[in-house]
Amino acid sequence: MPDCPDIRVRPVDASLRPALLDLVVHEAQYDFVGHIAASLADAAMCEGSEAMAILREGEPIGFYRLEHHPRSIADMTFERTTVGLRSFFIDARWQGQGLGTRALAVAMADLSRRHPQVRDVVLTVNLRNTSAIALYRHAGFREAAGLYHGGRSGPQYVMLCALPP
Ligand SMILES: CC(C)(COP(=O)(O)OP(=O)(O)OC[C@H]1O[C@@H](n2cnc3c(N)ncnc32)[C@H](O)[C@@H]1OP(=O)(O)O)[C@@H](O)C(=O)NCCC(=O)NCCS
Numbered sequence: 001m002p003d004c005p006d007i008r009v010r011p012v013d014a015s016l017r018p019a020l021l022d023l024v025v026h027e028a029q030y031d032f033v034g035h036i037a038a039s040l041a042d043a044a045m046c047e048g049s050e051a052m053a054i055l056r057e058g059e060p061i062g063f064y065r066l067e068h069h070p071r072s073i074a075d076m077t078f079e080r081t082t083v084g085l086r087s088f089f090i091d092a093r094w095q096g097q098g099l100g101t102r103a104l105a106v107a108m109a110d111l112s113r114r115h116p117q118v119r120d121v122v123l124t125v126n127l128r129n130t131s132a133i134a135l136y137r138h139a140g141f142r143e144a145a146g147l148y149h150g151g152r153s154g155p156q157y158v159m160l161c162a163l164p165p
Pocket of ligand 1: 032098099
């Protein structure tokens with residue numbers, strides 16, 4: 001197994017779907033993300049939602065969505081061009097190996113490259129989701145003022161990260 005595996009991200013297409021549908025998180029983590037089949041179906045229906053695969057050595061190990069209408073994330077408005085990050089996860093079999101940290105850095109670089117007009121990234125994360133909070137802080141996200149009380153699993157931080165100009 002490579003020490004520093006190749007991590008890439010790619011918009012989801014039909015060739016990636018079967019392997020993506022096999023991805024899971026630990027049962028308790030479904031408080032924080034939906035099942036991938038539902039996320040893919042929802043992304044396909046939502047204008048401005050971009051479904052993205054996280055690939056390790058070319059094979060899907062994770063998923064996230066970019067929301068180009070960020071108001072759908074926390075019902076907030078933004079002065080600068082902002083994209084929402086949603087449903088970010090690493091398959092349960094691949095967690096705890098630093099791959100989420102690397103994948104998030106690759107996802108942010110991909111976002112800057114493909115959407116250079118975007119200035120900020122916003123997300124919400126449940127207060128109980130300590131590993132995700134650590135991941136996002138490590139990547140440069142910071143909590144905005146106030147909590148978001150939407151969603152089904154309790155209060156969430158709203159976190160923002162500026163992209164390099
Ligand atoms: C959050 C998630 C993406 C992290 O992926 P990962 O590959 O395990 O992350 P890493 O191995 O790169 O570790 C990231 C951070 O989480 C911490 N972490 C990892 N596993 C952990 C665990 N079981 N308990 C507590 N902290 C943990 C690491 O210590 C690291 O923090 P650090 O940088 O301060 O050391 C993954 O746990 C996941 O998919 N969770 C379920 C979905 C989810 O909650 N997504 C976020 C929605 S907002």
